[in-house]
Amino acid sequence: MEEKYIPRDIEDKWQKRWEDQGVFKVDADSRMEKYYLLEMFPYPSGNIHMGHVRNYSIGDVVARYKKMRGFNVLHPMGWDAFGMPAENAAIDNKTHPAAWTYANIDTMRKQLKRLGFSYDWSREIATCTPEYYRWEQWLFIKMFEKGMAYRKESFVNWCEPCQTVLANEQVEDDCCWRCGKQVRQKKLWQWFFRITDYAEDLLVHCDKLPGWPEKVTTMQKNWIGKSVGSEACFAMENSDTVIHVFTTRPDTIFGATFMCLAPEHPLVEELSRGTEQEGAVKSFVDKIAMQDRSSKALENYEKEGVFLGVYCINPLTGRRMPVFTANFALMEYGTGAVMSVPAHDQRDFDFAKKYKLDIILVVSPKEGTLDPVTMDQAYTEPGIMVHSGEFDGMDSRDAILKITEHLEAKGLGKRTVSFRLRDWGISRQRYWGTPIPMIHCPTCGVVPVPEEDLPIVLPEDADLLDSGGSPLGHLDEFKRATCPQCGRADARRDTDTMDTFVESSWYYMRYCCPDYDKGMVDPEAVRYWMPVDQYIGGVEHAILHLLYSRYFTRVMKDQGLVDFNEPFERLLTQGMVNKATITCPEHGYIFPTDVVDGGNGSSCRHCGSTVEIGRVIKMSKSKKNVVDPNELLGKYGADTTRLFCLFAAPPEKGLDWSDEGVDGSFRFLSRVWRMIKANEAMIRNSTAYDGSLDSLDGKNRELFAKTHFTIKKVTGDIEDNFHFNTAISAIMELVNVMHTLEFDSIDEIRDAVYHLAVESLVLLLSPFVPHFAEEIWAMMGHDKSLLNENWPVHNEDALVEDEMLIVIQVNGKLRGKFTIEADADEATVKARALDDDLVKKFIGDKAVRKVIVVKNKLVNIVI
RNA sequence: GCCGAAGUGGUGGAAUUGGUAGACACGCUAGACUUAGGAUCUAGUGCCGUGAGGUGUGAAGGUUCAAGUCCUUUCUUCGGUACCA
Structure with a gap:
């Protein structure tokens, strides 16, 4: 073991050893329980960025941990290799997209290897290879055959x-x-x-994904956007043509006073043909078609429309309703036609006010009254039915069903469901x-x-x-x-x-059998490995990629390729990596290297203006607040880089980058290194303590208990919710206790307990800083890789404390504390608390009204 | 507008079923060792106060012996979504 901690040497050595021994290569083995850990594969844009480093560091902890727990861990990596940047780069640099892509893959693979991630590289796939996409083409044809x-x-x-x-x-x-x-x-x-064929199924299963963050399933549910309503038929005044509308508020149909069709609706042209409005309609439709979405957005809620020159008939009131085409009616949703009820829908209300159309109130609030003439906004709440014939007096929520049934009976409508998903x-x-x-x-x-x-x-x-x-x-x-x-x-x-989302919708299946050439997937391999036990990636894919993957799994199931519905058992969406921005009034965003520290604050190197430290936001090249992983690796090595990513925040939250924080992580590792180096001989010449807590006292007892506590804490933090930040801080606490031991005398028991602590420390650290841990492990005389070791197990007996610290409160405020043997009875604890000098002072001559004793915790004296 | 998450020291973040708020770090202060240190070690560090003590988890109420944690109201920030009939 070297005197100083020099990451580069250690990391090169162990990466080479892992690769030579093929320790990450796995095969299906029915005797072993499998664990499929997957991180979202990257687009080969040229370089790994900090988001990748974080994502893959989180994944690697889990992979290594599960392996040490005895699972057969599949941990693959590959490339989402098709996509536009390759073409743009090709045009800019006059290279071929394939050449650009493969060169990037080579660079990024090296970077990932440099970080020491435990991938089975023999399963690497790139989606731009014909061996991969041929099966996508095959499935496409199957999908075509089925419609x-x-x-x-x-x-x-x-x-x-x-x-x-x-x-x-x-x-x-x-x-x-x-x-x-x-x-x-x-x-x-x-x-x-x-995909809309599966809208209902995808929606229903959102509630059957307990391992997913609720945030994500909620986003998917909203995206699918199911709404239950009714379809109703409105006949034209002087023809057989019928307009179908979708509405979630059939209870307001008596208040429908006009009709709006989407500009793209086929009836728009047909109905307006030959009327005096024909020209106006045509120019309106053309205008909307030419309009891009952003100028629509600029108008922001400005409702516009044109009368088609014809009327339809309200099926329940017989009222003549002018038919419009309006910009707020969307062809893609429902039937592309809206029955407009200005009294009870804000858009319709705005439109009616603008074009002076009738407003009829059909749902009245339970308290008070409304007058259509004086209303200044639509009333959208439930209420009591009015002006609705036989339905008057009914609760509008009941009328929804009653009116739909009424329409159904007359053959004028039916219950139906509409989805937002297209x-x-x-x-x-x-x-x-x-x-x-x-x-x-x-x-x-x-x-x-x-x-x-x-x-x-x-x-x-x-x-x-x-x-x-x-x-x-x-x-x-x-x-x-x-x-x-x-x-x-x-x-x-x-x-x-x-669309490149097609490739990423099934790549995780292909990892199970990357070289299989008899079909899209090898049924046996997929049966063993799938579904993915844990998927980890950015929340930006919460809707698209994850929904498409769920859809593709269903398509593949229908094709008999797999026998499950859901591809991802558990999902972790990690937060973004953020960093403070620096702005110069002259140059906008600037790099930290463009800042000069002067007497009166920091200034821009180019213009001398005082710079401002801006908000902490997601790292991006344009904001010039990125950190280059290559630089970090060069300066601190892989272990420190990984450690900081895991320590600075829990994985699901944003990670605020701090250069000082990275320094701290490096210092921690150096400190551990020095401590172990100082005791190297002793550690080698001792064996781990295997006795019980009872035969220990003093520092030895404390360290022994702390070791077992740390094992329990770290294991729990990984198992429960991947809160590596608290796991690492627990390890730091253990190290702090180890530092308090004194080695100025000969003490075999102490050495044994210390040996046990070092051994546990190294095992616990190994998923986070694998190279570092391997090096120390080898120094301790082990010749197997840590990956073949078992994860340590804590001994509950070691955690039993014989003395408890009891807190004394007076009226809920902390006034003192004392230690007493564990499980001391209430009367003893109470007496001891009341006897405390400080407590006596606070009680003074007031009467003690009540004393609450919480066993092994506290005493609260109420006066 | 709607949906979701979150507000705790100078900073990132900890706090079991309500039971010592601020673990672990970063930063800062003082000291030690050093030719030097941006290395290392030791001590300290929520705020106010010399002190006893007071006060403190976005704000305001409430429940409780006890609230960061539970309830009500409210404000702010971030993320998603947006003319969805």
Whole structure:
């Protein structure tokens, strides 16, 4: 063992040893209980960032801990390798996306290895390899055959700079989530996955995921957005045409005074044709279509619409209702038509006020009255039915069902359910993705590629600079195809690629059998390893990735590939890594290295202005508050870096970066190192104490008890909720106690107890700082890796205290304390408390009204 | 607007079923050892007060012998979502 703690030497040595011995390689073994630990795989953007370091450090603790508990631990890693940044980089640097991606993978793999994570690298997968995506193409065809994948022409979010379609989820505040530019609407033929078929099932199972944070299941439930309501039919005044509406408030149907259709609604054009409003409607619809979402957002709640020139009839009142097309009616939700009840819906109210439409009150508050003329907002609460014929006087909540039944009986409506969740659009007009294995034939239409022709390999020579549409569309070689059905030679291959969320929806299954070539997954391997016991990743994937994965698992189950519904047993969403920002009035965000410390505060190196320390926010390059893992590794090594990430905050909370804090973690390890180095010979020449607590006293007794307490505490913190911060602080406490021992005399018992403490310390530290622990373990004379050791078990008897500290309170305030033998009876404790000098002083001449004694804890004297 | 989470020292964060608030760190102060230290070790460190003591977990009430913890009201911050009929 070296005199000084030099992480680099130790870490290189152990990483090499682990790799040479293949200690992380696992195989399915039915004799062993499996544990599948998974962390979200990274996009190979070029370098590992601190978010990855944190995520994977958390995972590695669990993996190593479970291994020491005797589980057969599957802990894989791979690459979410398709995606737009590769194309953007390719255009910027004139490299090929594949070359860029694989180079990044090499760099990042090295970084992960440098951090000493316990991955089974033999299972590594990259989603951009044909061996991987061929099975995705295969499943796509299966889904197509079942109608689970289908094509429709629809409005899509179109990002002009990226030349691509975006999923709703990829649009943030009406801007592209990647480039941040405004998104506009465009109509294209797109492939969709019918995830809405599973809306109900996905929703119901949200309540059957006890290992998931409630926050996440709630977000998913809201995203699925089930609402129960009714569909009602409104006939047109002078034609057979019927407008179907969805409403959650059938109790207000008597108050419906007008109708609103989404601008894209097919009836808009049909109904307005030939009326004097035709021109006005057409220009309104065109305007809305041209409008991008952000300008809609700018108008923010400004309701607009145009009269179609026709009327429909309220099925229950017979009232003539003018039909409008309005910007707030959404084609994608419900039926795209809204029956407007201005008295009881705020949007309808605003619209009615703007266009001077009738307002009829049909639900009256239980107390007081409302007048439609003087109302200044809609009344949306339940109440008593009025102006509603036979339903008058009824509680409006009861009327919801009664009116629906009434409509059903008359054939004018039915109970129905509407979901906010839409089908998943997966077509992307991009190059770097999985080709969609379909052929378009002028005769046969859309035909799947025959299975034996899979994979459809992504060609290497696409021209990415030719923006506009799919790059694959410009490759005649690729595009040209023979129809598998009729043999026509002028068929055309689909030139779109799939959304990269498709790859990440099933990669965790492929880890079970990365080289399997007879199918998408090896049924046996999946049966053994799946489902994932613990999944760890960022909360930013709470909705999309996790919902899609749950959906894909169901699709694969229907395909007979797996026999379970839910892929992830337990989920941990770790918080973000934050750091303080620094701003200069002249230069905006600046790097810490651009700050010069002067006499009167800190100033900008470039302009000399006084800089301001800004808020602590998520690390990002643009805010210049990032920490480079490479620098940390160079300065402190992997163990310190990992230790700080785990110590500074519990995993589910945000981690505020502190350079001083990292220093502290390094100091802790150095301190332990020095302590053990100082006692090296003694540790080697002693054996761990294996007696009981009873035969110990003084410091030895204290250390023995502390050792067992620490084992219990650390084990509990890992098992219960992964609160590594408190586990580590418990270990620090143990070390603090170890420091109080004196070695100036010869004492075999002391050495044995100390040996036990060191041994436990090293075992407990090993999941957090594995290289460090291995080095000390080896010094102690062990020749096996710590990974093969058993996790220590505490002895409950060692925790039994014979003396308890009792707190004395007077009227709830702390006034004194004393120690007494454990389990002393109440009368003794009480007498002792009342006898305390300080307590006597506080009681004075007042009468003691009551004395509460809590066994082994406290005495409260009430005066 | 709606949904969710969280407010504790100068800082990150601890506090079992209500029972010593501030564990463990960072920072800071003083001292020791040093040619030196941004190394190490020792002591101290919520706030007010010389002191006895008082006071203190976003704010205001309440329950209780006892409240960071339970209840009511309220404020703030962060995250998600947003014309969903």
